[in-house]
Amino acid sequence: MLRFAPSPTGDMHIGNLRVALFNYIVSKQKNEDLIVRIEDTDKERNIEGKDQEILDILALFGIEYSQVIYQSQNVRFHTAMALQLVQEKKAFACFCSPQWLEKKRAQAKENKIAYRYDDACAELPAELVIDNTNPFTIRIKKPQEPIVVKDHIKGEISFAPDDIDSFIIMRQDKTPTYNFACAVDDMLSDVSIVIRGEDHMSNTPKQDHIRNALGYEKKVEYAHLPIILNNEGKKMSKRDDASSVKWLLEEGFLPSAISNYLILIGNKPPCEVFTLEESIEWFELTKISKSPVRFDIDMLRHINNEHLKNLDSKELSRYVGFADDEIGQLAKIYLEEASTTKELKAKIKPIFEEKNIPDEFQEQALLMASTIKSAPYFEEYNDFKNYLMKESGLKGKNFFKPLRILLTGAEHGPDIAEIYKHLKNYIGEIVK
């Protein structure tokens, strides 16, 4: 079993999508189910409808999963297991107040030493606990021995007990913390391998420790993906437009191209342009680079352009807002100067709109327009051109510029002979 575990607290991030993609690929390779677990234990930060948005994006990208579970539905298990740990004295009630802990943290920071919980409540006598009416959290006792994490990408990494710390597993309001819920749920779902972002690296020994304490013997495998950096070399955040899958989609990047790019970076694929399904054939987690990768929109554009070229013309036509094959074929030609569907639309749409004629060609354009309007239908561009030249008497730049502007609404563009093939049936519509 594999799992993708997003929290419904914001827009789907490309790093997240990448994690989903890798989980999907590996689940296919291992022939194991992939489940989606919505991590909604923080009621304050949950955003209504984000869960569905995430699911919609997964569908759009062709990421299939066997079921969706909501972490909040598992709290009774979390509670029961926390209780078990307390009874076994592997966890304890901690009465330290948030304010007190915050003060300790500030002190540690001031003294430039790492903050660690001092285990003040770890060995409280039972009567002190029973009589205490103050609110408390539950903390798990830190491990005795270092915990070694085996990661398919990072290799073996050891964490000292002090760095794992006696951390909180249940809050004062009796809800589980992330690490606890996550560790328990992965166990309950019988997850075999966890593929997630590198930012979870330091959570791993904690979650491992929880399962050990619970007596779970199966070793969960891990793979931590290097994070994606922005142009400044920092982790991509909400501030970076390109970090949002929604934004990328709106900019006119194809889902297939986005996944292609996300699988390509920090990887050594046998080829550069491929589909998600193709990548299942050769994908290997161990080939993923250990170092973070920079997001390069130029590369994405290049990949997107290639995917656009591979689309059949009918489909391409729909992406540009039309329905017929002919416009799709026209769009194909424009692919030589556009890399996203948004750019493509910006090229195609003006063709059917009223044209803005620059002052210097005003006169010629007027003459050209009336010549075109009275011209018969020509199958071949050459005949069309010769007729117009003869009738208008225009030539050279004075002929081609107005013609191009009248036909396409742009001063530059693809070879007119090429686009005429797809425009000839619409001439009446185009030149009004």
Place this chain on the structure above:
RNA sequence: GGCCCCAUCGUCUAGCGGUUAGGAUCCAUGGUUUUCAUCCAUGUUACCGGAGUUCGAGUCUCCGUGGGGUCACCA
């Protein structure tokens, strides 16, 4: 600051002790084109530094340096 990870062109990477250090992208130039672009050709640009091991180090070891991640009763 503690812990963890990382280090080849601007970017993504090939390399696995002996190479003119290769490819893609980006950029520049030339050719093709009525135009922009495409396409083709060409070109600029990289082994973070220092010690060691070795006949020989981008490749192995150590130490620096640099970059990133993470240190919540968030996930």
